[in-house]
Amino acid sequence: MKMRRSRSIVLLMLLGLLAACAGRAPAPERDERRPVPVEEPAPEEKGREWPRRGEAGEPDRAQTPAGALPPLPPAAQGLAARAEQAVAARDYDSAAARLERAMRIAPDHPVLWQNLAVVRYAEGNYDQAEQLAQKSNTLAGDARALQRQNWRLIEAARRLRGDTRGAEQAAARARALGDD
Amino acid sequence: MSRKARKPRKHPRPKRSPARRGWFARLRRGFLLLLVLALPLAAGWGWYLDQRITSHFEGKRWSLPAKVYARPLELYQGLELSAATLEQELRAADYRRGRGPGSFGRDGGYFRVETRGFRFPDGEEPARTLRLRIRGGRIAALEQPGGMLDLARLEPALIGSIYPAHKEDRVLVRLDEVPRPLIGALLVTEDRDFYRHHGLSFSGIARALLANVRAGRVVQGGSTLTQQLIKNFYLSSERTLWRKGNEALMALLLELHYDKDEILEAYLNEVYLGQQGQRAIHGFALASRFYFGRGLEVLPLEQQALLVALVKGPSYYNPRSNPRRAKARRDLVLRMMAEQQLISAEQARIAQGRPLGVVPAIRARENAYPAFMDLVRRHLRRDYRNEDLASEGLRIFTTLAPSVQERAEQAVARRLDAWGKEDLEAAALVVDVDAGEVRAVVGGRDPRYAGFNRALDARRQIGSLIKPAAYLAALERPASYGLGSLIDDEPVQLTDAQGRLWAPQNYDKQFLGPVPLWRALAESRNAATVNLGLELGLRAVVDAFERLGGDPPATVYPSFLLGSVGQTPLEVADMYQTLASGGFRTPLRAVRAVMNRRGELLNRYALSVQRVFDSEAVYLVNHALRGAVSEGTGRGLARWLPASRGVAGKTGTTNDTRDSWFAGYTRDLLGVVWVGRDDNGRTGLTGSSGALTIWGELFAELPLRAPRADTPTGVETLWVENGSGLLAAEHCEGARLLPYYRGLGPAEQAACVGERGRLDRARDWIKGLFE
Numbered sequence: 028m029k030m031r032r033s034r035s036i037v038l039l040m041l042l043g044l045l046a047a048c049a050g051r052a053p054a055p056e057r058d059e060r061r062p063v064p065v066e067e068p069a070p071e072e073k074g075r076e077w078p079r080r081g082e083a084g085e086p087d088r089a090q091t092p093a094g095a096l097p098p099l100p101p102a103a104q105g106l107a108a109r110a111e112q113a114v115a116a117r118d119y120d121s122a123a124a125r126l127e128r129a130m131r132i133a134p135d136h137p138v139l140w141q142n143l144a145v146v147r148y149a150e151g152n153y154d155q156a157e158q159l160a161q162k163s164n165t166l167a168g169d170a171r172a173l174q175r176q177n178w179r180l181i182e183a184a185r186r187l188r189g190d191t192r193g194a195e196q197a198a199a200r201a202r203a204l205g206d207d
Numbered sequence: 208m209s210r211k212a213r214k215p216r217k218h219p220r221p222k223r224s225p226a227r228r229g230w231f232a233r234l235r236r237g238f239l240l241l242l243v244l245a246l247p248l249a250a251g252w253g254w255y256l257d258q259r260i261t262s263h264f265e266g267k268r269w270s271l272p273a274k275v276y277a278r279p280l281e282l283y284q285g286l287e288l289s290a291a292t293l294e295q296e297l298r299a300a301d302y303r304r305g306r307g308p309g310s311f312g313r314d315g316g317y318f319r320v321e322t323r324g325f326r327f328p329d330g331e332e333p334a335r336t337l338r339l340r341i342r343g344g345r346i347a348a349l350e351q352p353g354g355m356l357d358l359a360r361l362e363p364a365l366i367g368s369i370y371p372a373h374k375e376d377r378v379l380v381r382l383d384e385v386p387r388p389l390i391g392a393l394l395v396t397e398d399r400d401f402y403r404h405h406g407l408s409f410s411g412i413a414r415a416l417l418a419n420v421r422a423g424r425v426v427q428g429g430s431t432l433t434q435q436l437i438k439n440f441y442l443s444s445e446r447t448l449w450r451k452g453n454e455a456l457m458a459l460l461l462e463l464h465y466d467k468d469e470i471l472e473a474y475l476n477e478v479y480l481g482q483q484g485q486r487a488i489h490g491f492a493l494a495s496r497f498y499f500g501r502g503l504e505v506l507p508l509e510q511q512a513l514l515v516a517l518v519k520g521p522s523y524y525n526p527r528s529n530p531r532r533a534k535a536r537r538d539l540v541l542r543m544m545a546e547q548q549l550i551s552a553e554q555a556r557i558a559q560g561r562p563l564g565v566v567p568a569i570r571a572r573e574n575a576y577p578a579f580m581d582l583v584r585r586h587l588r589r590d591y592r593n594e595d596l597a598s599e600g601l602r603i604f605t606t607l608a609p610s611v612q613e614r615a616e617q618a619v620a621r622r623l624d625a626w627g628k629e630d631l632e633a634a635a636l637v638v639d640v641d642a643g644e645v646r647a648v649v650g651g652r653d654p655r656y657a658g659f660n661r662a663l664d665a666r667r668q669i670g671s672l673i674k675p676a677a678y679l680a681a682l683e684r685p686a687s688y689g690l691g692s693l694i695d696d697e698p699v700q701l702t703d704a705q706g707r708l709w710a711p712q713n714y715d716k717q718f719l720g721p722v723p724l725w726r727a728l729a730e731s732r733n734a735a736t737v738n739l740g741l742e743l744g745l746r747a748v749v750d751a752f753e754r755l756g757g758d759p760p761a762t763v764y765p766s767f768l769l770g771s772v773g774q775t776p777l778e779v780a781d782m783y784q785t786l787a788s789g790g791f792r793t794p795l796r797a798v799r800a801v802m803n804r805r806g807e808l809l810n811r812y813a814l815s816v817q818r819v820f821d822s823e824a825v826y827l828v829n830h831a832l833r834g835a836v837s838e839g840t841g842r843g844l845a846r847w848l849p850a851s852r853g854v855a856g857k858t859g860t861t862n863d864t865r866d867s868w869f870a871g872y873t874r875d876l877l878g879v880v881w882v883g884r885d886d887n888g889r890t891g892l893t894g895s896s897g898a899l900t901i902w903g904e905l906f907a908e909l910p911l912r913a914p915r916a917d918t919p920t921g922v923e924t925l926w927v928e929n930g931s932g933l934l935a936a937e938h939c940e941g942a943r944l945l946p947y948y949r950g951l952g953p954a955e956q957a958a959c960v961g962e963r964g965r966l967d968r969a970r971d972w973i974k975g976l977f978e
Contacts (some may be wrong), residue, residue, distance in 0.1 A: 100283065100284075102285075105357050106358070121329060124329040124813075127642065128281070128329065130641065131639075132286075135874075135915065155815055155816075162791055162816050165919060
């Protein structure tokens with residue numbers, strides 16, 4: 028009984044986290060100009076101003092302040108949001124499929140790996156939940172809050188697998204990363 | 208399926224007649240006897256035919272081959288993608304230049320793509336018109352009418368089908384999905400009484416006879432659609448009375464059991480309408496794709512009429528090889544439709560004025576990538592029976608990237624041609640590092656050959672490809688080993704199990720004495736590696752090898768340290784994937800998902816990861832393997848790729864150059880290449896002169912993500928003195944920046960550190976005087 032309660036508490040906490048992380052990146056600016064006519068591009072169109080959403084490319088880690096996560100690319104962000112909806116509907120399979128698709132777009136974004144860990148946790152696959160959280164941590168750079176959440180997730184997963192000692196070690200790692 | 212209550216009655220009721228004398232009575236008796244004997248036989252035969260028909264109709268009517276799809280190309284701003292690659296992917300997915308769904312237009316880096324829409328295992332992708340711009344090897348902008356778009360994906364390329372033995376192919380349609388004019392045309396030309404007769408049409412036969420007499424040749428067949436269906440289903444095309452009789456009987460039986468619409472629907476799906484190599488094109492829906500490259504539901508009148516024209520003789524009226532005949536027959540069909548007032552004379556006239564509209568035949572795909580398909584079949588064998596794959600109409604979504612596959616094939620072919628040795632063979636695999644998805648498999652010199660698949664089945668000694676296992680085992684013990692630690696590149700002599708002496712040589716026949724660990728790996732020093740392995744113990748190295756994903760032999764000798772173990776290229780890819788992904792093992796996957804014919808998801812093969820090494824230790828080994836490419840045995844790659852791509856890799860050469868290997872990876876893709884002979888003879892090629900050049904040729908053309916700039920949190924970078932392995936500083940001669948486990952760098956400082964310290968203090972003092 029106690030086990031079940033602790034599981035759902037952690038789950039609630041983590042689902043909140045899923046939402047928080049997926050929504051962290053700034054919303055893309057929408058292009059408000061007239062709809063673009065869909066025609067064979069004429070050569071002179073090359074000089075036409077194309078809509079911009081910042082420079083296309085990799086988020087530059089060097090420019091993000093320490094501890095902050097790089098934004099998710101908009102393409103992955105939409106998928107993460109849809110994964111979150113699927114989790115809310117307890118459709119874990121779809122959630123995982125959408126996150127994997129997002130991960131093919133942003134393969135080393137630690138938030139996506141963490142989200143997938145949460146999905147696995149929610150469906151009771153504690154081993155993969157831990158493994159994926161570990162992977163998220165190796166990509167997390169110095170995003171301490173994210174790492175702490177991962178260690179909390181690992182702690183819960185280990186506890187539910189009956190690995191009390193491992194869980195305590197994970198809890199210590201989480202505490203070492205600062206206050207919750 | 209509704210079944211009518213009526214059953215054919217076939218009970219013989221012989222009557223005993225009083226005996227009479229005379230020939231008439233004898234004849235009559237003989238006749239009755241014959242009847243008594245024959246009627247049960249006929250009844251039995253009728254029953255047998257009935258069984259055949261109903262079992263065919265009640266059960267699964269057709270075996271539908273599984274359709275196998277490549278991974279869809281995802282499009283989003285920032286994606287590494289060249290215009291050439293996009294065009295290659297579009298063509299693989301059957302896009303053509305022009306207008307309409309399934310077409311694209313291109314002007315330099317500007318593309319217009321009209322997608323067809325597709326139902327994926329994870330949801331529907333709408334049909335839409337995309338505009339995108341490619342600049343600097345990336346998608347710079349992606350939009351659709353109305354504004355920007357975050358993400359879109361193309362329909363996946365159909366890369367093959369899994370057929371039953373007889374290679375029938377079809378796409379099923381329901382009756383209500385078939386355009387009415389097409390059905391009208393079919394009935395007008397083939398069976399006008401279809402909705403009135405009971406399987407046989409005497410007026411149809413009479414009309415056909417009359418028409419044939421009038422024309423002086425056969426212009427109409429007298430068979431009803433039901434008879435034609437029976438003929439297609441069961442019978443050979445021989446023209447005997449026996450067969451005609453059977454056909455008629457079965458047609459009557461079929462009509463007894465099923466209603467007209469069911470029979471018509473079956474006919475529309477069964478009718479034979481063309482041939483492509485060994486692949487038989489059945490049914491109107493597939494024929495529509497086959498001849499016009501689009502679905503039945505969008506065909507204009509004249510194309511519907513052409514399909515109906517083909518019923519009479521798909522090869523005689525083949526619009527690709529006999530366009531004139533095809534047009535004449537099509538126009539006849541249109542005229543008959545007008546005569547029967549299915550269309551107006553004006554509509555017929557306009558339609559007759561149109562071209563045939565047939566698209567060039569798409570190359571037969573069932574054998575396009577046999578080596579990859581082989582991997583797909585093996586993957587699916589765990590969950591599906593072979594007969595289900597060939598008959599259930601499954602849709603299999605694989606991980607293949609057509610553009611990567613084609614480039615891998617070309618790179619293999621180009622290099623093998625350049626070497627000019629007939630019996631030289633090669634195998635190659637490309638894997639996505641994080642997802643563990645297999646993007647390309649080349650099984651040999653001829654990529655269309657569906658035989659021996661070297662990528663999966665050639666188990667060959669891996670030579671130096673094994674070395675990272677020993678170095679991982681060392682670096683996992685950070686208190687004892689770092690990349691700057693010195694190991695002995697000195698002669699070593701061992702006695703093997705048979706009492707033979709084993710004295711491994713270095714490739715350059717020299718021994719360098721103490722060398723830093725990173726250099727021993729980057730330059731693939733044999734003696735140093737054996738000394739390191741013996742220091743660690745064979746067991747530790749075997750353990751690391753196993754965790755990487757290798758399959759060690761039951762008994763291990765020291766020669767194991769230099770790769771005297773056979774692995775397939777696929778197994779090597781499995782091992783190097785663990786390194787490339789930072790110490791997490793991911794089972795390699797060739798299939799993402801399987802759907803049934805109704806579009807329901809049956810299986811999804813999800814990503815799973817298993818941490819098998821500290822990411823720090825793997826980071827250090829990868830650093831040394833980047834060194835192998837920038838300044839060690841793999842430096843030949845500079846011909847193809849700039850150092851900025853951050854390639855890490857390892858060459859492997861076995862005794863007397865029998866096997867030439869290269870395994871290399873960037874941030875997102877891993878490639879493994881093997882070159883050798885099937886008879887295990889010499890190739891004259893080392894890892895760097897052989898396999899590496901194929902790898903270079905391939906990867907030079909792939910869009911690659913930029914390498915990650917940051918180091919893991921648990922790693923710090925320190926200046927280390929080359930000759931001593933001691934902690935140094937930037938100004939020290941022969942010092943090199945090396946990554947270490949944080950806090951576990953060399954304990955002692957080199958002498959030069961203090962010297963600089965004194966110089967610095969002197970400089971500060973002088974500076975202080977002037978401020």
